[in-house]
Amino acid sequence: MSRTNPSTRPRFDSLQQEVFLNLWRTYDRLKQIEDEVFGQEGISAQQYNALRLLQTVHPDSMQTLELGRRLISRAPDITRLLDRLEQLGLLERERRSDNRRVVQVRIVSAGVELLERIHVAVQDSHQRQLGHMSESSLNQLARLLRHARRPHEDLNHPSLLDE
Amino acid sequence: MSRTNPSTRPRFDSLQQEVFLNLWRTYDRLKQIEDEVFGQEGISAQQYNALRLLQTVHPDSMQTLELGRRLISRAPDITRLLDRLEQLGLLERERRSDNRRVVQVRIVSAGVELLERIHVAVQDSHQRQLGHMSESSLNQLARLLRHARRPHEDLNHPSLLDE
DNA sequence: TCTTGTTACTTGTTTTAACAACTATTGTCT
DNA sequence: AGACAATAGTTGTTAAAACAAGTAACAAGA
Numbered sequence: 001m002s003r004t005n006p007s008t009r010p011r012f013d014s015l016q017q018e019v020f021l022n023l024w025r026t027y028d029r030l031k032q033i034e035d036e037v038f039g040q041e042g043i044s045a046q047q048y049n050a051l052r053l054l055q056t057v058h059p060d061s062m063q064t065l066e067l068g069r070r071l072i073s074r075a076p077d078i079t080r081l082l083d084r085l086e087q088l089g090l091l092e093r094e095r096r097s098d099n100r101r102v103v104q105v106r107i108v109s110a111g112v113e114l115l116e117r118i119h120v121a122v123q124d125s126h127q128r129q130l131g132h133m134s135e136s137s138l139n140q141l142a143r144l145l146r147h148a149r150r151p152h153e154d155l156n157h158p159s160l161l162d163e
Numbered sequence: 164m165s166r167t168n169p170s171t172r173p174r175f176d177s178l179q180q181e182v183f184l185n186l187w188r189t190y191d192r193l194k195q196i197e198d199e200v201f202g203q204e205g206i207s208a209q210q211y212n213a214l215r216l217l218q219t220v221h222p223d224s225m226q227t228l229e230l231g232r233r234l235i236s237r238a239p240d241i242t243r244l245l246d247r248l249e250q251l252g253l254l255e256r257e258r259r260s261d262n263r264r265v266v267q268v269r270i271v272s273a274g275v276e277l278l279e280r281i282h283v284a285v286q287d288s289h290q291r292q293l294g295h296m297s298e299s300s301l302n303q304l305a306r307l308l309r310h311a312r313r314p315h316e317d318l319n320h321p322s323l324l325d326e
Numbered sequence: 327t328c329t330t331g332t333t334a335c336t337t338g339t340t341t342t343a344a345c346a347a348c349t350a351t352t353g354t355c356t
Numbered sequence: 357a358g359a360c361a362a363t364a365g366t367t368g369t370t371a372a373a374a375c376a377a378g379t380a381a382c383a384a385g386a
Contacts, residue, residue, distance in 0.1 A: 011219075013282075013285075013286055013289075014286060014289055014290075015298060015301050015302070015305075016289040016290060016292060016293040016294060016301065017285075017286070017289045018301075018305055019293055019296075019301050019304055019305045019308075020193055020197070020289055020292055020293065021235055022304075022305050022308040022309060023186070023189065023190050023193065023304075023308055024190060024194070024208075024235050024236060025235045025236065025308075025312065026186065026308040026309075026311050026312040027186050027187060027190040028235065028236040028237060029312045029315040029316065030183055030186065030311070030312065030315065031187070032237070032315075033315065034183070035344095039344095039345095044371085044372075045187075046372085046373095056174075063334085064334075064335065065333090065334060065335070072184055072187050072188045072191065073187060073188065073191040074191060074195070075373085076373075076374060076375070077372075077373060077374070077375095078335085079335065079336055079337085080336090080337095080372085080373095081372085084371085084372090099333095099334090099381080099382075100380080100381055100382085101333060101334045101335070101380070101381050101382065102333090102334065102335085102381095103334080103335070119176075122176075122180075123176055123177060123180070126176075126177055126179040126180045126183055127177075127179060129179060129183055129311075129315075130179040130182055130183065130311060131179060132313075132314050133182075133310060133311060135178060137307060137310065138178050138179065138181075138182050139178070140303070140307060141182055141185075141186075141304075141307040141308075141311065142178075142181055142182045142185050144300060144303060144304040144307065145182075145185040145186055145188075145189040145304075146185060146189075147296060147300065148189050148193070148292075148293060148296060148304065149188065149189040149192040149193065150295075151295050152192040152193065152195075152196065152292075153192065198374095202374095202375095207341085207342075209342085226364085227364075227365065228363090228364060228365075238343090239343075239344060239345070240342075240343060240344070240345095241365085242365065242366055242367085243342085243366090243367090244342085247341090247342095262351080262352075262363095262364090263350075263351060263352085263364095264350070264351045264352065264363060264364045264365070265351095265363090265364065265365085266364080266365070327386100328385105328386090329384105329385090329386085330383100330384090330385085330386105331382105331383080331384085331385100332381100332382085332383075332384100333380100333381085333382075333383090334379100334380090334381085334382100335378105335379085335380085335381105336377100336378075336379075336380095337376100337377085337378070337379090338375105338376085338377080338378090339374100339375090339376085339377100340373100340374085340375085340376105341372100341373080341374075341375100342371100342372080342373070342374095343370100343371080343372070343373090344369100344370085344371080344372095345368105345369090345370090345371105346367100346368085346369090347366105347367085347368080347369100348365105348366080348367075348368095349364105349365085349366075349367095350363100350364090350365085350366095351362100351363080351364085351365105352361105352362085352363075352364100353360100353361085353362075353363090354359100354360085354361080354362095355358105355359090355360085355361100356357100356358090356359090356360105
């Protein structure tokens with residue numbers, strides 16, 4: 001509880017709590033902005049993220065849990081997330097014959113087209129979210145965020161966000 | 164798209180996107196840590212937050228939508244959030260006689276006791292989340308997070324996080 | 327080859343979240 | 357006073373998240 005000057009922060013129990021609450025609120029506010037874009041296409045940010053990952057390996061496929069691990073946000077419900085995208089005709093799944101436990105997931109043309117269709121709107125939303133910050137502030141913020149979560153990342157399965 | 168050196172970030176469409184994804188992932192990882200604490204008491208972080216706000220005015224009450232506006236994360240479903248806390252016997256609600264549209268919410272003793280009971284565990288979780296960062300890094304991070312969301316805050320209804 | 331264990335999902339169930347539509351009250355304008 | 361708008365919640369409905377338990381397929385050792 002290294003508070004050198006309590007009078008400046010009377011409403012938090014600790015500096016760590018203050019930072020976490022700021023993180024939570026900032027995420028919530030910024031998320032709302034990009035959710036407007038995804039809402040218009042009828043998908044969620046998490047679903048978009050899954051499609052993006054599949055696009056990086058297209059026309060190859062990726063196995064279900066591997067995809068789940070690489071998502072920005074953890075997804076214990078990866079099966080049904082993919083169910084919905086499959087029902088929308090955005091991807092296809094196939095059980096692998098050499099190991100029938102594994103299900104391979106592949107984005108299909110309608111999925112690629114959706115990504116292309118909303119690409120500009122997504123970029124616009126990121127500008128609206130953070131376009132008011134300088135490049136150096138953004139780099140600094142990214143660095144601090146990575147530092148904040150580093151001890152909590154699974155080193156065996158780093159996300160594409162980790163350096 | 165002020166990317167001076169694209170080769171260092173080949174996997175993002177923009178610096179703004181990179182920062183937002185880092186924010187999302189960091190929030191997700193840190194949230195998981197404190198959710199363990201709340202899970203043991205059977206409440207959510209958002210519910211805990213509502214109780215905390217009510218505690219700040221205890222033994223006075225606060226009206227429903229005012230409480231909803233002050234939550235860290237927006238809560239369009241504030242009615243049912245309060246329903247659950249009321250069913251747990253942690254708060255009480257009363258329709259105001261001088262304006263029967265308004266419902267006043269007040270934390271009751273069981274709610275205060277719950278907050279006292281888990282206070283230490285919550286503080287511990289914040290230490291586990293961010294205890295590895297220096298005080299100056301934490302202050303810098305808090306400052307950048309406030310800067311990031313400033314244009315998106317409702318100036319008419321600032322949260323207690325805003326300076 | 328027959329357990330026993332591990333892996334890779336699936337399913338069931340319960341909470342939450344999000345959005346829209348709806349009700350009850352009060353305020354305002356004529 | 358009556359009409360109309362605005363306020364403060366509530367309810368209905370659907371989608372998504374979280375957690376636990378269950379199933380099928382493969383792996384490894386006795």
